[in-house]
Amino acid sequence: MSGKLLLFGFDSLLNVLALEAAVGPLGAEIVPVARMDYNKTLAVLAGLDADVAPVMPYSGGPLGGRMIVFCELEDQLDTLLPALRKAGAGPECLKAVLTPSNRNWSALKLYCELLREHQALGGR
Incomplete structure (x- = not known):
């Protein structure tokens, strides 16, 4: 498996290391x-597009929660999601x-859209 998980709002090194230990063996x-990179596009953050257009560094507060974006890992979600849940990235x-x-x-835009959808589904 090759691909990336972009982590947003994971401010604790221990949380990041727990996730890395859970999914690292899966590749x-x-x-x-x-x-400060929250204004960049997801494709740039995933290393799929060159960072050609300069963007203002984000200077706002935290997103309000944590978010994970799966990049080129669609076929492995059934394996990754339980591993992430066990490592502390639950619902x-x-x-x-x-x-x-x-992409x-x-x-910021993705987080707002996901939060809106999450709330529309009753927080499930």
Whole structure:
């Protein structure tokens, strides 16, 4: 398996290391995203597009929660999700797959959309 998990809002090194220990043996790379990079596109953060257009560094507060974006790992979700849950990234952590539709979104836009959907489904 090759692919990346972009981590947003994981401020504790212990949380990041727990996730890395859980998915590293499965071949997935953990990429913690710095808050100042939240305005960059998801494709740039995943290393799929060159960072050609300069963007203002994000200077706002935290997202309000944690989020994981799966990049090129769609076929491994059945294996990854239980491993992440055991490592502490349960249902309160928003999760998404990088798609052609959202690849040019910023982390902020994706988080807001996922939060809206999560709330519409009653927080399940």
